[in-house]
Amino acid sequence: MNLASIKLSLILFGLSVLLKYKAWRHPEYRERLKEHNLTAQFMARDEEIGRWFRFQDGRLTSGFGVRKDADVTVAFKNAALGAGLLTPPINWLDQINAQKEFQLTVTGEDGLANWFAQTVMMGQSAGLQFGLPQADGSVRYCNMTNGGPVFVTVKDGKIVRMTPIDFDDTDPQPWSIDAKGVKLTPPRKTTLAPHGQNAKSIVYSPDRLLYPMKRVDFDPNGARNPQNRGKSEYVRISWDEALTIVSNEIKRQKRTYGPGCIAVSHGSHHTWGNIGYYLSALFRFSNAVGMTRVHHNPDSWEGWYWARCITGATRCASASRKPTARSRTACRTAT
Numbered sequence: 001m002n003l004a005s006i007k008l009s010l011i012l013f014g015l016s017v018l019l020k021y022k023a024w025r026h027p028e029y030r031e032r033l034k035e036h037n038l039t040a041q042f043m044a045r046d047e048e049i050g051r052w053f054r055f056q057d058g059r060l061t062s063g064f065g066v067r068k069d070a071d072v073t074v075a076f077k078n079a080a081l082g083a084g085l086l087t088p089p090i091n092w093l094d095q096i097n098a099q100k101e102f103q104l105t106v107t108g109e110d111g112l113a114n115w116f117a118q119t120v121m122m123g124q125s126a127g128l129q130f131g132l133p134q135a136d137g138s139v140r141y142c143n144m145t146n147g148g149p150v151f152v153t154v155k156d157g158k159i160v161r162m163t164p165i166d167f168d169d170t171d172p173q174p175w176s177i178d179a180k181g182v183k184l185t186p187p188r189k190t191t192l193a194p195h196g197q198n199a200k201s202i203v204y205s206p207d208r209l210l211y212p213m214k215r216v217d218f219d220p221n222g223a224r225n226p227q228n229r230g231k232s233e234y235v236r237i238s239w240d241e242a243l244t245i246v247s248n249e250i251k252r253q254k255r256t257y258g259p260g261c262i263a264v265s266h267g268s269h270h271t272w273g274n275i276g277y278y279l280s281a282l283f284r285f286s287n288a289v290g291m292t293r294v295h296h297n298p299d300s301w302e303g304w305y306w307a308r309c310i311t312g313a314t315r316c317a318s319a320s321r322k323p324t325a326r327s328r329t330a331c332r333t334a335t
């Protein structure tokens with residue numbers, strides 16, 4: 001066993017100790033371990049070494065070696081790579097690149113693989129307190145929207161307000177540009193695009209769908225009544241019924257019209273996430289069942305939005321040198 005193999009083995013042994021300690025110390029983490037019964041493992045393909053983790057009714061056991069019956073396997077190309085990727089501080093870019101180059105692979109049922117990865121990650125954060133308590137009993141958190149980073153203030157489990165992040169003296173200083181006698185520097189707060197300002201409204205929208213709905217006069221195995229779309233009421237159905245309808249419809253469409261009959265598209269980027277983004281579980285699923293990909297045209301508002309801001313700043317800089325009535329009007333218009 002070489003030095004890299006020894007290092008990886010020690011890291012994985014330390015991980016097993018950490019997870020067991022977190023389960024003993026924190027009840028909420030102990031409850032999570034009861035969610036699935038499975039065997040997962042980390043291994044190095046070249047050296048054929050690793051460590052397995054067995055979750056059984058909330059109890060975690062672990063041992064050295066590679067198991068053929070593992071439900072989930074996280075495999076590094078070699079021990080040196082595995083030790084490097086698992087040594088804190090974790091460099092996520094290196095992990096992403098390793099996956100792209102197939103030097104880091106994950107095999108097993110997707111749901112169990114995701115659960116195991118998240119459980120390992122939670123082992124590092126279990127017990128940590130997040131957020132900054134406020135005088136009125138609320139807690140302020142840092143969060144990320146599609147439109148930019150924000151402060152989110154929460155009280156009694158509800159979002160009270162959401163604002164751009166204000167920087168203080170402990171934060172790094174922003175960039176500054178001296179150009180043609182004008183000093184340009186951004187404000188001491190994060191920028192937030194218009195669509196990001198609506199995140200709170202999206203969460204509490206009265207029109208938000210929280211469970212599957214079906215048109216009352218729609219029978220997937222009988223009369224579909226398409227003439228009543230937009231007219232008929234809806235009734236709540238179970239997730240099992242909804243999944244059955246969707247899966248049966250996919251099979252019917254492909255059986256009737258062929259493998260490319262289902263078209264799948266995505267927005268410019270306003271639906272980033274595990275459903276809407278073009279690098280998402282939706283597209284992995286679509287590729288598996290067969291689809292016709294629909295690419296959106298360059299319709300993003302960002303081009304003219306940001307170009308206008310830059311043009312406005314340039315005009316204002318020019319106006320500051322020659323404060324004529326015309327230039328002041330252009331500056332006010334651009335900003």
